[in-house]
Amino acid sequence: MYICTMNFSSRLLENAVNEFSKLPGVGQKTALRLVLHLLNQSAQEVEHFSNALTRLKEEIRFCNVCGNISDAEVCEICSAHKRDKTMVCIVEDTRDVMAIENTNQYNGIYHVLGGLISPMDGVGPSDLNIERLVERVKTGQIDEVILALSATMEGDTTIFYIYKKLKDLPVKITTIARGIAFGGEIEYADEITLARSIATRIPYAG
Amino acid sequence: MYICTMNFSSRLLENAVNEFSKLPGVGQKTALRLVLHLLNQSAQEVEHFSNALTRLKEEIRFCNVCGNISDAEVCEICSAHKRDKTMVCIVEDTRDVMAIENTNQYNGIYHVLGGLISPMDGVGPSDLNIERLVERVKTGQIDEVILALSATMEGDTTIFYIYKKLKDLPVKITTIARGIAFGGEIEYADEITLARSIATRIPYAG
Numbered sequence: 001m002y003i004c005t006m007n008f009s010s011r012l013l014e015n016a017v018n019e020f021s022k023l024p025g026v027g028q029k030t031a032l033r034l035v036l037h038l039l040n041q042s043a044q045e046v047e048h049f050s051n052a053l054t055r056l057k058e059e060i061r062f063c064n065v066c067g068n069i070s071d072a073e074v075c076e077i078c079s080a081h082k083r084d085k086t087m088v089c090i091v092e093d094t095r096d097v098m099a100i101e102n103t104n105q106y107n108g109i110y111h112v113l114g115g116l117i118s119p120m121d122g123v124g125p126s127d128l129n130i131e132r133l134v135e136r137v138k139t140g141q142i143d144e145v146i147l148a149l150s151a152t153m154e155g156d157t158t159i160f161y162i163y164k165k166l167k168d169l170p171v172k173i174t175t176i177a178r179g180i181a182f183g184g185e186i187e188y189a190d191e192i193t194l195a196r197s198i199a200t201r202i203p204y205a206g
Numbered sequence: 207m208y209i210c211t212m213n214f215s216s217r218l219l220e221n222a223v224n225e226f227s228k229l230p231g232v233g234q235k236t237a238l239r240l241v242l243h244l245l246n247q248s249a250q251e252v253e254h255f256s257n258a259l260t261r262l263k264e265e266i267r268f269c270n271v272c273g274n275i276s277d278a279e280v281c282e283i284c285s286a287h288k289r290d291k292t293m294v295c296i297v298e299d300t301r302d303v304m305a306i307e308n309t310n311q312y313n314g315i316y317h318v319l320g321g322l323i324s325p326m327d328g329v330g331p332s333d334l335n336i337e338r339l340v341e342r343v344k345t346g347q348i349d350e351v352i353l354a355l356s357a358t359m360e361g362d363t364t365i366f367y368i369y370k371k372l373k374d375l376p377v378k379i380t381t382i383a384r385g386i387a388f389g390g391e392i393e394y395a396d397e398i399t400l401a402r403s404i405a406t407r408i409p410y411a412g
Contacts, residue, residue, distance in 0.1 A: 007307045009282065009300055010275045016262040019255045023240050032301060034229050038259060039266065039275075046263040049225045050256045053244060056222040057252040060245065069216045069245075076215065094215055095238060101213045 006032070065136075067112040067129040069094045077101075077109055084108045086143040090133065090162065092116055092155075096148065108146070111136065116154035117161055125161055133162070137169050144172040151178055212238070271342070273318040273335040275300045283307075283315055290314045292349040296339065296368065298322055298361075302354065314352070317342065322360035323367055331367055339368070343375050350378040357384055 006028055008014035013035065020031035038046050062068065063075035066088075070076075077083060077097075087108030091097055092115060100106050113128045136142060145166065149155035159175060166173055179197030180189050189197075212234055214220035219241065226237035244252050268274065269281035272294075276282070283289060283303075293314030297303055298321060306312050319334045342348060353368065355361035365381060372379055385403035386395050395403075 007304055009269075009303065010266060010277045012258075012262050012266050012277060013275050013300070016258045019258040022255075024243050025236075025239075030231075032304075033231075035262065036299065036301065037230050039262065043263050046259055049228075050259045052218075052222045052225040053252055053256045056218045056241065056245065057249050060216060060218050063215075069219050071216045071218060093242065094219070095242065097215065098213055 063112075066110045067114060067132065068097055068110060069112075082107070085141065087146065088133075088136065088142050088144070089146045089148050091148050092150065100148065108144075111145075113149075113158065116149065116152075117158045118154045128158070130162060130165065134165055134169075137166055137171050140170065142171055144174060147173065147175040149175075269318075272316045273320060273338065274303055274316060275318075288313070291347065293352065294339075294342065294348050294350070295352045295354050297354050298356065306354065314350075317351070319355075319364065322355065322358075323364045324360045334364075336368060336371065340371055340375075343372055343377050346376065348377055350380060353379065353381040355381075 006014075006017070008017070016035045016038075017028060017031045020026055020034050021028050023031075026034070038049065061070050061073065063070040063078055064073050065078040066075060068075050068077070072079075084107050088111050089100060089106060089108055090111045090113065091100070092113055094112060097110050097112060100110075111129070111133050113130065113133075115123050115128050117123060117125055117128065133145075137145065145162075147159050147162065149159055163173060177200070178193065179200065180186060180193065186194065212220075212223070214223070222241045222244075223234060223237045226232055226240050227234050229237075232240070244255065267276050267279065269276040269284055270279050271284040272281060274281050274283070278285075290313050294317050295306065295312060295314055296317045296319065297306070298319055300318060303316050303318060306316075317335070317339050319336065319339075321329050321334055323329060323331055323334065339351075343351065351368075351372065353365045355365055369379060383406070384399065385406065386392060386399065392400065
């Protein structure tokens with residue numbers, strides 16, 4: 001059932017519900033459910049919750065090298081000896097780092113932009129961690145940058161902007177392959193993906 | 207994509223995500239999305255969020271009369287002069303009060319149990335606001351109690367328990383009507399609802 005206007009019996013309750021419903025994908029009904037759940041927890045548990053948020057915002061740092069969320073000045077990946085420091089994968093945010101790390105297939109380091117260029121949302125190149133990327137490449141210690149950004153308009157715009165910034169520097173610029181997903185059926189693939197996956201076909205290795 | 211184990215780049219981030227994923231219906235991926243959203247907000251906004259929760263838990267009160275969430279000793283509904291104090295609607299929690307208030311069809315007052323009897327979840331009658339209900343009825347100022355509890359096993363158990371407690375007191379005990387919902391098609395109604403709605407049929411008023 002959809003409650004269009006909520007008659008809260010308490011302002012404190014209303015406040016907490018309003019704060020929760022500011023979160024993405026959380027409506028008033030869900031917010032109320034979450035708040036009532038917290039109200040049923042012990043005071044200590046709610047304090048833990050509230051403290052985790054305050055500490056997160058106050059104490060979190062961003063790696064001086066790659067810009068990823070970190071507890072130290074330099075993140076674990078950038079400071080790891082085993083990592084190939086000549087290869088840098090450019091991603092939107094920490095979620096993408098986690099997704100790529102989870103594949104266990106990448107041994108290079110990262111550069112986290114902190115977003116994508118999106119004029120609609122008022123995000124320009126200067127809001128992103130791009131200048132620092134150019135500095136990193138200019139040190140000459142990087143052989144290849146891999147653009148691993150979403151295949152959306154914002155992703156493509158950002159890729160093009162970064163490409164223009166880096167193209168005159170002595171670095172190889174690649175993007176991750178786009179095409180039919182493994183397990184994906186050609187019949188259900190969208191036309192653009194299908195067309196591009198034919199255009200960028202690779203020799204069959206046998 | 208499903209990430210089975212998450213490699214967080216920061217313990218603070220991991221903590222906040224773990225706290226969020228304790229909420230009902232919030233998995234790790236959703237929790238991460240919510241936390242990253244908060245991280246993008248200003249420090250002030252995160253503080254508002256965190257304060258709303260702390261204040262909620264520390265300052266919230268429950269109405270001395272009906273047990274509903276309230277900012278004062280007695281809630282607005284119980285202290286309203288226009289309300290019919292001889293009719294008490296028994297509900298599970300504040301969400302049900304809000305839903306019934308939203309119909310604008312009920313002018314009596316409420317009694318909020320704070321849950322339903324559920325041996326599976328370790329909730330017994332003594333965990334609920336039932337003793338206070340018996341006291342309220344014993345004052346003799348209540349003519350009718352309306353049991354408006356969910357049509358689940360827990361709801362039915364609780365209804366039966368309350369019925370036993372009240373049946374020897376001079377009060378009329380009713381339950382809300384159950385049957386095919388307005389707009390509901392008979393073809394799609396479950397058998398129990400259909401059978402009970404036939405058994406409890408009412409004269410057609412014309």
